[in-house]
């Protein structure tokens with residue numbers, strides 16, 4: 623039997639028919655081994671404000687039905703260049719965050735055996751910590767590009783160490799990030815105090831704010847990021863709230879003054895040549911969405927990340 627590859631043929635099966643996998647790709651159990659697996663983590667017990675990101679993975683899969691096989695901006699057909707499959711969802715405990723973090727780490731590590739790279743769809747930002755642990759176990763401390771309205775380097779909320787506002791402080795404490803190359807992109811909005819920024823700087827992070835992107839432009843920003851990252855193994859974490867609420871209303875902690883989806887996609891496309899070892903797209907909360915604005919944006923972000931991985935495969 624031939625192993626399926628790439629999306630179902632949309633001239634034979636309408637895009638809107640059948641159960642949703644990401645981009646109508648085959649399931650991992652149908653292909654055996656994948657170069658890249660898209661995996662959902664329907665977990666949102668770490669949120670500090672609006673809940674609902676547990677429904678992100680299924681919303682992003684639904685919104686990804688219209689993605690097409692060729693990426694003109696990057697000149698690549700990602701699903702032809704490599705085997706990309708949908709690994710389904712990691713089922714984790716919604717009542718016990720510590721257990722969920724362990725489950726995500728173990729499941730991600732299992733999926734990465736044999737060299738599969740993961741593009742994970744959340745879920746709230748808590749999940750980045752176990753995903754980084756799994757990435758670092760395989761690659762050593764990784765460089766991090768973190769697209770977000772928020773720093774997510776706060777210490778604790780209500781005494782809790784694992785929340786969607788704290789994954790990157792934990793990651794630095796654990797030594798799983800290469801702090802020579804860790805950077806937030808798109809941050810903005812009110813903070814708890816000036817100390818948030820001082821702590822963040824002390825942890826090693828660079829910041830390109832949302833306003834910096836507007837003033838400097840996407841090409842200059844992407845060039846500077848590329849230079850800082852160099853040849854290091856790179857993890858890319860995209861909190862969809864990096865986008866302006868006009869471009870991504872369906873999220874839990876929206877902040878005015880964000881990136882456009884065009885700016886975000888163009889910065890990502892500027893990362894060609896970086897050694898991306900894993901990525902996530904998190905914080906899509908479909909209950910606050912309209913007309914799939916947010917889940918369509920997230921599906922395109924995931925598609926661009928997969929396309930960058932495909933370019934790496936082609937070289």
Ligand SMILES: N=C(N)NCCCC(=O)O
Nearest residue numbers: 670747772774786787875
């Ligand atoms: N959306 C994420 N990941 N974090 C937001 C935390 C903001 C706060 O609770 O103040």
Ligand SMILES: [Zn+2]
Nearest residue numbers: 771772861863
């Ligand atoms: Zn955020």
Ligand SMILES: [Zn+2]
Nearest residue numbers: 747770774861
């Ligand atoms: Zn975040």
